[in-house]
Amino acid sequence: MADVPGPLSAFVVGEIRRARGASGMTQEAFGRAAGFSASHVSAVEGTTRALTIDFIKGADRALHNGGLFERLATKFGAPSWFLPWLDAEREATQLRYFEPTLIPGLLQVEHYARTVLRTVENLTDDEVEQRVEGRMSRQAILTGERRPQFVAVLDEAAIRRTGDGLGGIMAEQVAHLITMAELPHVHVHVIPIASGLHIGLSGPFALARSGEGVWVGHLENQLGGDVVDKDDEVATLQARWESVRNEALPRRQSIDLLKEVESHHGPQ
Template sequence: MADLPHPLAAFIVGEIRRARGAAGMTQEAFGRGAGFSASHVSAVEGETRALTMDFIKGADRAFTNGGLFERMVAKLGAPSWFLPWLDAERVATQLRSWQPSLVPGLLQTEQYARAVIRCDDTLSEEEVDKRLAARLDRQSILAQPKAPQFVAVIGEEVLRRAGEDFRGIMAGQITHLTAMAERPNISVHIVPADVSMHAGLTGPFILARAADGKWVGQLENQLGGLVISNDDDVATLLSKWETIRNEALPRRQSTDLMKEVVTSWT
């Protein structure tokens, strides 16, 4: 259940199962109301098939509860704008990420991710821990049996953003990046700092391709983010991606640069 933090997904599945039982509904009857087959319902309830937002919305329809489960997920797990992206990320066969400011979330170490999340000083320690657990849980998609091909392009400035008090965390993060880049389904490419102007300077984004070939994008901003599914907008992001990727170093040279940055601190 990589699209939601696993404890939350298991909790929601349990609540749906209990609600179905209380309503006296068989899996087949529930499935008719939710828009899924009985076998699909059985697989979700048995936690052998991922819980998705489509299933959650279907459960709300079947129970005519006014969207209770969708609100519950939004309240406990992730902001509502992010949920469609989690669905896309979970079933992706390819992921393409551009990050000019931070290491992509799917490749962050626990220490680095905690430091990034703590930049929001309105969060309590409990909220930081919850967001950290959700971020680390999402990373499991890169190690699953049918893991997506993930190509991450990062600005060199991201690697060098390390003052004395942050250098230890950053060294661990770069070491993790180089290790992840050795996996057959993961590529990490660096846009050198001497590429002064390029299409990616306007901000980060990530693209996910589903098995049916459809792409979905996600843009990040100070208020959270935006999921992009309009064909024309997605085509624009794909075009920008190719332009940025062309400015990046090849895989081996990128790894050498990452190692060189860490070595320069010792």
């Protein structure tokens, strides 16, 4: 579960293992009830395989606990609507993100992420910090051994945002974008403001391609988000991706623009 902080993920796995033992279920019996093989259960309990929302839901079913573990993961990790996308993101061989107003979470620095999350008024300080920690740990997919090809398209407005106390944070954020954009498997493209109106201004979206070649999409809105897996809907997102990608500057020109923007950001 990529967006749950490591200690919480380990805690949930430990609690599932203890609950399974207390119920007298072997890994094989538990796996049958949860919908997983005994080897899969063993790998999750041994922390050699990632904890996923599907496994958590299966554990809740097997243990008849009324969804306790899913509520726990949702409360302290990530919103329940986001967890299926995190599974797709973690397993992807290719990732494509379009963001018209913000920096994608996988490319955010800690100070920027914290500032963004603090705009959500119903989050407590502890919940903000838990989500910041989760977002930072989630970024490991870009630096791990099995790195996906990552392509992000941003609108220039997202990197030029200013405001009280934001200058220093944006300078740090844009510097990080430049560092990431120069990695061979990371491509950052910027749509210049001069491009005017384009289809991407309707909202952010993301696409993930699995190792089996299956594409899924993700859409966020003010109330949550949705994983998109129907062929016609994925095709629509892919067409929109081509549109926004065609509006963006090439990779090297985008990095040059990021460097120009970095030079104008500073403490305010």
